[in-house]
Amino acid sequence: MKVAVVGIGAVGSAACRFLAEAGHTVVGFERFEIGHGFGSSHGESRIIRYAYPEAHYTKLMGQAYPLWEALEQAAGEELFVRCGGLFFGPKDHPELASMQQALEINGVVHQLLSAEEVTERYPALVLHPNEAALWQSDAGFLRAGAVVRAQARLAQKAGAELRENTVVESLDALESFDHVIVCAGAWANTLFPEQPLPLTVTRQQVTYLAGELPGYPVWIDAESYWYGFPSDGRIAGVKLARHIPQVPFDQERLDRPTQKSDDDAALAYAATRFPSLGQDVTHHASCLYTNTPDESFVFDHPRPKVTRVSACSGHGFKFSILMGRLAADAATK
Numbered sequence: 177m178k179v180a181v182v183g184i185g186a187v188g189s190a191a192c193r194f195l196a197e198a199g200h201t202v203v204g205f206e207r208f209e210i211g212h213g214f215g216s217s218h219g220e221s222r223i224i225r226y227a228y229p230e231a232h233y234t235k236l237m238g239q240a241y242p243l244w245e246a247l248e249q250a251a252g253e254e255l256f257v258r259c260g261g262l263f264f265g266p267k268d269h270p271e272l273a274s275m276q277q278a279l280e281i282n283g284v285v286h287q288l289l290s291a292e293e294v295t296e297r298y299p300a301l302v303l304h305p306n307e308a309a310l311w312q313s314d315a316g317f318l319r320a321g322a323v324v325r326a327q328a329r330l331a332q333k334a335g336a337e338l339r340e341n342t343v344v345e346s347l348d349a350l351e352s353f354d355h356v357i358v359c360a361g362a363w364a365n366t367l368f369p370e371q372p373l374p375l376t377v378t379r380q381q382v383t384y385l386a387g388e389l390p391g392y393p394v395w396i397d398a399e400s401y402w403y404g405f406p407s408d409g410r411i412a413g414v415k416l417a418r419h420i421p422q423v424p425f426d427q428e429r430l431d432r433p434t435q436k437s438d439d440d441a442a443l444a445y446a447a448t449r450f451p452s453l454g455q456d457v458t459h460h461a462s463c464l465y466t467n468t469p470d471e472s473f474v475f476d477h478p479r480p481k482v483t484r485v486s487a488c489s490g491h492g493f494k495f496s497i498l499m500g501r502l503a504a505d506a507a508t509k
């Protein structure tokens with residue numbers, strides 16, 4: 177079959193690779209260069225984890241993990257850093273309880289740790305006596321920008337034609353294809369003026385603070401939604417960000433500004449949880465969330481022969497390879 181893929185970010189690069197490796201004729205279109213910094217998939221790291229308050233996401237990750245492992249092998253480079261994950265909050269926090277339940281239902285091995293046990297393992301992290309943590313060893317981070325580049329490279333190796341700096345203005349221009357997959361991220365609505373989705377695009381900032389935290393896991397604070405990483409070995413410092421949609425942002429703007437107030441908020445949070453980290457901001461960057469009202473993903477067929485897919489709402493990278501796989505299947509089966 178002849179399939180067009182609009183948008184070569186995390187989902188699109190995966191779809192192009194799966195389609196090309198299955199022997200289909202694939203043309204991918206990308207409005208910027210592959211790996212650009214205007215969308216949602218650039219940068220060094222995205223958390224991957226089974227631990228979710230919703231058991232269906234934990235179950236879906238059971239399908240995504242083998243795909244990530246196979247990608248890493250095919251690419252011949254480290255794309256997944258398996259440092260484990262720590263999810264902490266007040267002992268009676270409902271999200272910790274539902275995460276534990278989701279892991280149990282899906283048979284994922286994990287450990288519940290007291291604040292004292294966490295301090296013993298990770299002395300740089302301050303937990304209070306009324307707090308607890310879930311530890312899960314399969315968590316870690318994906319090297320986001322490298323993932324997109326590797327998938328695009330493998331897609332091309334399998335015969336896909338990827339056209340960079342090419343904006344698809346209308347789906348009518350793609351009528352010669354048997355199927356079109358639209359995975360346009362923050363631009364998801366622009367090709368469907370008659371069937372817009374209730375999406376809000378927001379600018380999100382990540383801040384790196386001086387320090388390394390060697391041997392530490394990725395972590396999420398269930399109460400405040402701050403989360404972070406150990407050193408990624410590429411950018412100096414350790415990365416922190418907050419998983420709360422910030423102010424709406426026009427994706428058509430050709431700048432992605434950063435704000436001192438966001439860095440200050442990261443510093444203030446780190447002072448309470450990681451007081452040994454330095455007070456220097458070593459790096460910061462902005463990235464776009466595309467939010468649905470319920471933080472779920474989009475996967476639908478708004479027209480015959482068209483699949484619209486988006487790994488949305490600020491937590492989709494870990495699922496993006498599976499979304500690409502499912503979109504490729506929807507287009508061809």
Ligand SMILES: Cc1cc2nc3c(=O)[nH]c(=O)nc-3n(C[C@H](O)[C@H](O)[C@H](O)COP(=O)(O)OP(=O)(O)OC[C@H]3O[C@@H](n4cnc5c(N)ncnc54)[C@H](O)[C@@H]3O)c2cc1C
Pocket residue numbers: 182183184185186187188205206207208215216217218221222223224342343344345359360361362363364367380381382417462463464465485486487488489490491492493494495496
């Ligand atoms: C700060 C931040 C932190 C995050 N942290 C995590 C995390 O820890 N774990 C996690 O799992 N997820 C995380 N996410 C979410 C995750 O990164 C995104 O869900 C994912 O990258 C979205 O991928 P995508 O392919 O849908 O979009 P994108 O990668 O943005 O791809 C869409 C592409 O389509 C192109 N395009 C759009 N319109 C057109 C057109 N008309 N013609 C041609 N090309 C077009 C765009 O240029 C873009 O390259 C985070 C996101 C952000 C911003």
